[in-house]
Amino acid sequence: MKILSAQQLAEADQSTIDKNQISSNDLMGHIAKLIFDKIHQRLQGSPVPIKIFCGIGKNGGDGLALARQMIQHGYHVTTYVTNCSKKRAPEFLYHYDKIKEVTKDWPILLSCKEDFPDLHPQDIIIDAIFGTGINRPIDGWMADLVHYLNKTPAFKLAIDMPSGLYANTPQDIATPIIQAQHTFSFETPKLSFFLSQTGKFTGTFEVVQIGLDPEYMMKAAPLAQIITPDAAKSMYKPRDKFSHKGDYGHVLTMAGSKGKVGAAVLSNSAALNMGAGKVTAYIPAHANVILQSSLPEIMTISSLGENFITDFEHDIKDITLCVGPGLGTGDDVSSAFAKALSQQSLPVVIDADGLNILSDNSDYWKLIPKNSILTPHDGELEKLIGQWKDDYDRLEKAKKLSIDKDVILVLKGAHTIAVSGKNLYINDTGNPGMATAGSGDVLSGIIAGLLAQKYDALTAAVFGVFLHGRAGDIASQTYAHEGLKASIISNFVGAAILDLFRPEPQQPQQQ
Ligand SMILES: NC(=O)C1=CN([C@@H]2O[C@H](COP(=O)(O)OP(=O)(O)OC[C@H]3O[C@@H](n4cnc5c(N)ncnc54)[C@H](O)[C@@H]3O)[C@@H](O)[C@H]2O)[C@H](O)CC1
Numbered sequence: 001m002k003i004l005s006a007q008q009l010a011e012a013d014q015s016t017i018d019k020n021q022i023s024s025n026d027l028m029g030h031i032a033k034l035i036f037d038k039i040h041q042r043l044q045g046s047p048v049p050i051k052i053f054c055g056i057g058k059n060g061g062d063g064l065a066l067a068r069q070m071i072q073h074g075y076h077v078t079t080y081v082t083n084c085s086k087k088r089a090p091e092f093l094y095h096y097d098k099i100k101e102v103t104k105d106w107p108i109l110l111s112c113k114e115d116f117p118d119l120h121p122q123d124i125i126i127d128a129i130f131g132t133g134i135n136r137p138i139d140g141w142m143a144d145l146v147h148y149l150n151k152t153p154a155f156k157l158a159i160d161m162p163s164g165l166y167a168n169t170p171q172d173i174a175t176p177i178i179q180a181q182h183t184f185s186f187e188t189p190k191l192s193f194f195l196s197q198t199g200k201f202t203g204t205f206e207v208v209q210i211g212l213d214p215e216y217m218m219k220a221a222p223l224a225q226i227i228t229p230d231a232a233k234s235m236y237k238p239r240d241k242f243s244h245k246g247d248y249g250h251v252l253t254m255a256g257s258k259g260k261v262g263a264a265v266l267s268n269s270a271a272l273n274m275g276a277g278k279v280t281a282y283i284p285a286h287a288n289v290i291l292q293s294s295l296p297e298i299m300t301i302s303s304l305g306e307n308f309i310t311d312f313e314h315d316i317k318d319i320t321l322c323v324g325p326g327l328g329t330g331d332d333v334s335s336a337f338a339k340a341l342s343q344q345s346l347p348v349v350i351d352a353d354g355l356n357i358l359s360d361n362s363d364y365w366k367l368i369p370k371n372s373i374l375t376p377h378d379g380e381l382e383k384l385i386g387q388w389k390d391d392y393d394r395l396e397k398a399k400k401l402s403i404d405k406d407v408i409l410v411l412k413g414a415h416t417i418a419v420s421g422k423n424l425y426i427n428d429t430g431n432p433g434m435a436t437a438g439s440g441d442v443l444s445g446i447i448a449g450l451l452a453q454k455y456d457a458l459t460a461a462v463f464g465v466f467l468h469g470r471a472g473d474i475a476s477q478t479y480a481h482e483g484l485k486a487s488i489i490s491n492f493v494g495a496a497i498l499d500l501f502r503p504e505p506q507q508p509q510q511q
């Protein structure tokens with residue numbers, strides 16, 4: 001699913017109006033019906049007090065059009081207008097007149113000086129003050145209103161955007177922004193919904209397709225793309241009946257050091273769970289017995305070094321190298337790392353200490369094969385790209401590194417983002433339970449397992465991230481977030497694959 005900018009959405013809006021000969025007022029009325037249906041599905045006519053706060057732009061127009069729908073269906077609605085400037089959108093004025101046709105309780109014009117309306121915890125507040133047209137921080141009386149609304153425990157539902165949140169540009173999150181519990185956003189999610197500093201303001205969110213010009217939407221170059229289940233499903237390569245393990249590659253993981261052998265167990269195990277034909281653990285000597293007894297399915301090559309890997313020698317053809325989990329970063333390890341990279345021509349996966357060694361030895365960059373996949377968490381990323389001002393700067397710096405070094409970056413986080421050149425692929429699976437020791441080791445093994453099976457590097461990164469998160473989601477239904485361990489995530493990779501083909505749950509029949 002594409003993520004477009006506020007500017008693009010406005011252009012798509014205009015293109016829809018021009019092409020379909022539909023007026024903006026009617027489009028707004030259509031949108032209001034779509035949002036009403038979503039709300040009505042949940043409220044089912046409940047007599048709960050609904051308080052709709054409308055700005056005087058098109059977001060406010062949406063609010064008025066929605067208020068009209070709700071009043072016509074018998075909901076207890078009070079509508080307020082933040083009448084703070086003279087610049088009223090025509091669509092706002094149109095729907096301001098229309099609502100007067102269905103109620104004697106006309107919208108209450110707040111003159112932006114007096115006290116705020118009384119609110120009660122059982123109210124439902126609908127935020128239609130600002131949408132994507134916000135172009136500066138909310139200040140003055142409006143800022144006080146936002147703080148007042150945020151202070152009430154009443155449920156807050158945002159229309160298109162929580163008021164005050166920017167769709168896709170940096171902002172000071174100390175400025176007034178509505179903290180919504182749920183957001184209905186039009187046509188595409190906004191980039192800010194997926195970034196760690198700003199994502200919290202939407203609460204949960206749902207994208208409502210409002211029928212914008214399909215040609216525009218198809219041609220628009222997205223800011224980013226969401227990895228949807230359908231997209232993931234299309235990435236999966238079914239197996240041929242007459243295949244053998246040689247068809248599924250050979251992952252060699254260069255990992256582990258004294259006290260961190262578990263990282264090697266987890267990454268090797270994950271490569272197996274992902275379906276690699278063969279897996280060899282390249283480990284320090286002392287880890288050999290541990291790996292062999294933990295994973296009878298794998299082979300091992302134990303390095304001359306007792307506690308750390310100090311060299312890199314093997315005679316296996318066509319390996320897919322995964323290097324870094326628990327590796328350590330001493331000088332001997334670093335030279336073994338360089339030697340391993342220098343022997344590769346196919347994309348490799350570099351994780352954890354492999355990234356730390358790389359950060360300390362910039363001359364190693366030239367050894368990394370094109371399209372290799374680096375999987376940093378933010379601490380490792382900062383060592384690679386330096387500090388960033390905000391989430392947007394982080395993405396721009398990551399794109400630059402991806403382009404300069406011809407590598408794919410997997411930026412791990414609540415929404416892991418794969419960066420390939422200037423293209424961003426945002427993952428929407430996973431849960432807070434996956435912030436657990438070894439989860440990254442598992443991800444690196446999954447991605448290596450996909451590379452070994454001849455998935456192209458970008459697909460291996462994007463599909464691997466999706467499956468890793470989905471495995472964690474399915475596992476958390478049994479183990480809760482708290483009980484999720486990295487090895488459990490790894491063992492649910494198969495369930496994540498099967499889940500791709502699970503029939504969609506039947507939508508409840510409309511009453
Ligand atoms: N294609 C779509 O997605 C559609 C979106 N719709 C709705 O339109 C809004 C965007 O409307 P717009 O009139 O451009 O802006 P807003 O209503 O968000 O803001 C109103 C107005 O406020 C001024 N303003 C900006 N920042 C501030 C500030 N800090 N303080 C005071 N005033 C401010 C600025 O002049 C804005 O124009 C979108 O979110 C949807 O809700 C349509 O419904 C149709 C399709």
Ligand SMILES: [K+]
Nearest residue numbers: 127130159161
């Ligand atoms: K809003």
